[in-house]
Amino acid sequence: MATRAQFENSNDVGVFARLTNAYCLVALGAAENFYSVFEAELADHIPVIKTSLAGTRLVGRMSVGNKNGLLLPNTTTDQLMHIRNSLPDEVVVQRIDERLSALGNVIACNDYVGLIHPDIDRETEEIVADVLGLEVFRQTVAGNTLVGSYAAFTNQGGVVAPGTTVEDLDELSSLLQVPLVAGTVNRGSDVVGAGLVCNDWSAFCGLDTTTTELSVIESVLKLRTSNPSQIVNEMRASLIDSMV
């Protein structure tokens, strides 16, 4: 299920939140309603942690993670302990020394595969692969090196920036092994990684997101609740295809 939310006057929810299958980090806001939207949807399943990072509220852009771990920039100081204590034990929290310190902008990942900025250090790439348990690829998205800003994907599917060519889309889709669609969020914004946060069963985007955008997101991330016969029909179509 995809939900609309807004952080103060900003529709870029991906800047102020980091969502994975195992936890969710949310920025401290003046009003509680951003946090309560996330809490209402997620609190029954995963811990939702209110925090700041590196002295800023840009929690989604400074950090990156998945169910295996969480990576934080070297500027994190006071919140590190708080985050470590609030997360489940299986999640490894690691601070990285990397020149490109806005990790959420330079790395995009799900639980198995990740895309990283072409200029990231070798060491960082190894730590990312190690801590997050990923197969990592240096790639660009629609000609942009900031892969974390222009792509958002989960284990089920993903959305990439609208300028992506069909060939690039196919290439990325085969690298990531998930279906991808080139789309926009927040009424035409092409920075989908900042406008949208998602995990395998939920997604949050800005209040300005149109119904069309929302339905594209829900369909590619497979968030629509479907009844059993629909699932069987979808499976049947692909099974019979491969037999022929």
Place this chain on the structure above:
Amino acid sequence: MPKRKHEPEVVQQVEEEQQEAEEEAEEENGAGQDSESVESGSSSDDMEGPSSAEEESEDDSDGEAFDSVTVDFDFSEPQEDDFLGLKVLLTNYLDGVTYDGSGLVDLVLKHSKLGTVIKCEDDVLGVTTVLPLASVAGTRSLSDLGKFLLARVGPELKDRVQQSLADKAMGLLLSERLINCPPAVAPPLQQALREDLQAHQGKPRMKHLLLLARAFRDSRPAEQPAGKKGGKGSSSSKAELIFTQPEVECCFKHAVWTAEFAARETQEGRNKSCRPVRLILCIPCAALHRIGQDLEALLGSPAE
């Protein structure tokens, strides 16, 4: 976050060069010797299609060669494509208070015949538009604005503000732009505004405009001319008002009534020498012509 590429730096550089050029010109005491020229395409009632203003600067007073930067500004009607850019410009319209910004931008787009957007290669740098209160009265963004104004003005002005917001012959003038936009964009914007208001067919005709603008109060007693224009020459012992947009300064002189209240100071924007304020001005539409003349006199360069 919406892409903001290198444009603002370019504009900043042009502004600095133009300021230096202006200071030079004032020192030499000849406005005609300006080393910069501003041309703007004529604006018709129907602001379809871009018209551009170009600026160039030459060497600074040290004689070192400055890279001259030519910046093209496009003036056009607000369109759906400008939604995100306008939203960013209007994020802080109510001084950090959360309000229905998307609704306000939607209203601007709905009244596109009354507005002009300044763009530089698809990046929205500024907007000047009028929203007739008669047609936008019941909307959420307007009630948010009303609540904000009533909460911030002094008690003696609350009635004035309330009356103005209920006045059907009032228009809300929105004039927002990047703080470092060259002042030369103001005359074409003002002219477009006058022409659009004349062509506006809606009834009732707007007699007054309400403007919520930004300004600064100089917090030290001014011994030398304060303010961006530099040529005021007056030294006063109380804090001077520094305007961020030249047309607001001209409107201030012709306003029927004005109000001022302190704005929120952000950590980054904290400046020991001046404090941000917000001004509310009520301007009669009949004064727009004189405001345009004052503006041209202030900037010292003819618009056409």
